[in-house]
Amino acid sequence: xxxxxxxxxxxxxxxxxxxxxxxxxxxxxxxxxxxxxxxxxxxxxxxxxxxxxxxxxxxxxxxxxxxxxxxxxxxxxxxxxxxxxxxxxxxxxxxxxxxxxxxxxxxxxxxxxxxxxxxxxxxxxxxxxxxxxxxxxxxxxxxxxxxxxxxxxxxxxxxxxxxxxxxxxxxxxxxxxxxxxxxxxxxxxxxxxxxxxxxxxxxxxxxxxxxxxxxxxxxxxxxxxxxxxxxxxxxxxxxxxxxxxxxxxxxxxxxxxxx
Amino acid sequence: xxxxxxxxxxxxxxxxxxxxxxxxxxxxxxxxxxxxxxxxxxxxxxxxxxxxxxxxxxxxxxxxxxxxxxxxxxxxxxxxxxxxxxxxxxxxxxxxxxxxxxxxxxxxxxxxxxxxxxxxxxxxxxxxxxxxxxxxxxxxxxxxxxxxxxxxxxxxxxxxxxxxxxxxxxxxxxxxxxxxxxxxxxxxxxxxxxxxxxxxxxxxxxxxxxxxxxxxxxxxxxxxxxxxxxxxxxxxxxxxxxxxxxxxxxxxxxxxxxxxxxxxxxxxxxxx
Amino acid sequence: xxxxxxxxxxxxxxxxxxxxxxxxxxxxxxxxxxxxxxxxxxxxxxxxxxxxxxxxxxxxxxxxxxxxxxxxxxxxxxxxxxxxxxxxxxxxxxxxxxxxxxxxxxxxxxxxxxxxxxxxxxxxxxxxxxxxxxxxxxxxxxxxxxxxxxxxxxxxxxxxxxxxxxxxxxxxxxxxxxxxxxxxxxxxxxxxxxxxxxxxxxxxxxxxxxxxxxxxxxxxxxxxxxxxxxxxxxxxxxxxxxxxxxxx
Numbered sequence: 156x157x158x159x160x161x162x163x164x165x166x167x168x169x170x171x172x173x174x175x176x177x178x179x180x181x182x183x184x185x186x187x188x189x190x191x192x193x194x195x196x197x198x199x200x201x202x203x204x205x206x207x208x209x210x211x212x213x214x215x216x217x218x219x220x221x222x223x224x225x226x227x228x229x230x231x232x233x234x235x236x237x238x239x240x241x242x243x244x245x246x247x248x249x250x251x252x253x254x255x256x257x258x259x260x261x262x263x264x265x266x267x268x269x270x271x272x273x274x275x276x277x278x279x280x281x282x283x284x285x286x287x288x289x290x291x292x293x294x295x296x297x298x299x300x301x302x303x304x305x306x307x308x309x310x311x312x313x314x315x316x317x318x319x320x321x322x323x324x325x326x327x328x329x330x331x332x333x334x335x336x337x338x339x340x341x342x343x344x345x346x347x348x349x350x351x352x353x354x355x356x357x358x359x360x361x362x363x364x365x366x367x368x369x370x371x372x373x374x375x376x377x378x379x380x381x382x383x384x385x386x387x388x389x390x391x392x393x394x395x396x397x398x399x400x401x402x403x404x405x406x407x408x409x410x411x412x413x414x
Numbered sequence: 415x416x417x418x419x420x421x422x423x424x425x426x427x428x429x430x431x432x433x434x435x436x437x438x439x440x441x442x443x444x445x446x447x448x449x450x451x452x453x454x455x456x457x458x459x460x461x462x463x464x465x466x467x468x469x470x471x472x473x474x475x476x477x478x479x480x481x482x483x484x485x486x487x488x489x490x491x492x493x494x495x496x497x498x499x500x501x502x503x504x505x506x507x508x509x510x511x512x513x514x515x516x517x518x519x520x521x522x523x524x525x526x527x528x529x530x531x532x533x534x535x536x537x538x539x540x541x542x543x544x545x546x547x548x549x550x551x552x553x554x555x556x557x558x559x560x561x562x563x564x565x566x567x568x569x570x571x572x573x574x575x576x577x578x579x580x581x582x583x584x585x586x587x588x589x590x591x592x593x594x595x596x597x598x599x600x601x602x603x604x605x606x607x608x609x610x611x612x613x614x615x616x617x618x619x620x621x622x623x624x625x626x627x628x629x630x631x632x633x634x635x636x637x638x639x640x641x642x643x644x645x646x647x648x649x650x651x652x653x654x655x656x657x658x659x660x661x662x663x664x665x666x667x668x669x670x671x672x673x674x675x676x677x678x679x680x681x682x683x684x685x686x
Numbered sequence: 687x688x689x690x691x692x693x694x695x696x697x698x699x700x701x702x703x704x705x706x707x708x709x710x711x712x713x714x715x716x717x718x719x720x721x722x723x724x725x726x727x728x729x730x731x732x733x734x735x736x737x738x739x740x741x742x743x744x745x746x747x748x749x750x751x752x753x754x755x756x757x758x759x760x761x762x763x764x765x766x767x768x769x770x771x772x773x774x775x776x777x778x779x780x781x782x783x784x785x786x787x788x789x790x791x792x793x794x795x796x797x798x799x800x801x802x803x804x805x806x807x808x809x810x811x812x813x814x815x816x817x818x819x820x821x822x823x824x825x826x827x828x829x830x831x832x833x834x835x836x837x838x839x840x841x842x843x844x845x846x847x848x849x850x851x852x853x854x855x856x857x858x859x860x861x862x863x864x865x866x867x868x869x870x871x872x873x874x875x876x877x878x879x880x881x882x883x884x885x886x887x888x889x890x891x892x893x894x895x896x897x898x899x900x901x902x903x904x905x906x907x908x909x910x911x912x913x914x915x916x917x918x919x920x921x922x923x924x925x926x927x928x929x930x931x932x933x934x
Contacts, residue, residue: 222837250836250839257833264853265932310930532905630877665769665772
């Protein structure tokens, strides 16, 4: 566990209810297809949020908008004081606050595990090699890949690669982590190890936003769950409410299919 | 990346018609500028380079006709020899397979010019065939020479296509009690045809672009004719750029559409 | 020259009638060596120029402004779709005619030699193919890899230098090897502008000694050996740069 990250992730008194991400009436369309039709919600510091819903409901698009990988045509997303639609947006400042892990890991195949984790802090943060390497080794150990530092991604299992991707994102010391269906491409037996890593991260106090199909995990780890369908949030609430006592028939139908 | 960016990139990576028009415009204007400069330099001499080029154009175009004839004939020969050679490369018998591989290898790796020299010098220009005296014109020999490297490459294309057919096809055919020969003819080869067409066309283009080498050995195709025309027109140095530029344009106008079509088919069959 | 070798070929000539005079006659042997050296040197420069142009062109096409992309696109199409021999003649006779002559004290020599013209013309010709090869290598790097770089705040330049190009070059290697081999063979075309490379030199030998079949055999062998050597070099490079678990 890293003290510096812990310090930053644990909310200070009085800021408890200050949202770190604030999403207001976000709309997005691809050509004539509207994928987000006015989505609004807030995420507090240290909160773990899961977004669930049928495929094609705009979940992935939504979280890709939070770090500016996709742009929005209407509404606003404010991340720790930075507005993503600001024409003078400092996209680097935004992305340094927001780490993202993808479904397909997207590791750099020609770099070892250690090099993958060290690349961005060295090039972007311009930190010294020793400092970065020390932190990288700690992170690799945190995701339980000790001994794999000098191995190439192609030699690792999907679950191991995904944990490297998490360590790589953490090396930039983000305030918020986005997880875009990170277990969807994995073998069932390696899903567990990745979820354990995320769970530990959540317990350390990291703000996490997950798009996921792992309902058991969502129920166990999330502070709040949003159910999306057809580009809108149909229903939201704490896990006990959503899984125990969903109000909307669409939510109930979806849950009955996946559980 | 936004979607707009993706689309822009997709558009710029495919070479479009507008660019082709641009090339034509640039080539023509270059041509004109050079001619104007040339004409000023040679005012008073007998006819501008353009005039000489125009006078000899029918002769050069006739030569270009021979390039086309040679390329088509050579392609037919190359296909007739190359396809069986490619199948032979996949033969189960080493007596068939190894020589086929050796021939393929030899003609794929030798420079066209070297193959051309060997055919020109090693095959007699005339001889007796079934008791009759026959003379083989140079352009026929050149055509045969050009067919050999293409034969080697077609052989390799066929081999690659056969290998790319999933083994399940062989297994299900043998499950239906088809012989190896029957499987090859009725199941495997028909599937190879479509996926080989783009490479086959690509080799036709390369073949056509190689036919000017025949000029080295005195065949009067486009380049040989142009060189003869320059000589006949007085051999002035200001002929060189317009005449060679004209030859480049001539081949470009013929080959570029073929290359475009090849690209299109490549993309179309890549999905299947 | 080794006596055993020259004796063997002399005997071959006297007893069998196969005249490989380049292997027993001192003068012909020096001609042969010269041709081989010129051929190899020509290949080296042509290949280097073409790879340089290929990398510059492909990089410019992937990050340059639109007008530059169009110019490079036109360059590629023009040189891929016209005969290399005519390109060579155009450069040497057409453009060579415009370049100045240098006074060498008593006699003049063109500023650019036929060897240099061959390097320029064939290098540009091969470069047109290499642009396409490197560009498809760049295109083959998944879009998501760029996205990962974006998310990690790497600049466009950093993304290209540290991630995209190293991957693209590795992906391009097999196609590049094929083009380099074909380019090495194409150097024989320099014959048409009298560059004294292998094809030209052996032509002179067989014109002088009338031993065409023997010299053609040597010519075939020379190119087969060169092609094999280039293939071996690329196999070595591919092995050295291969990454466990990537590709294949």
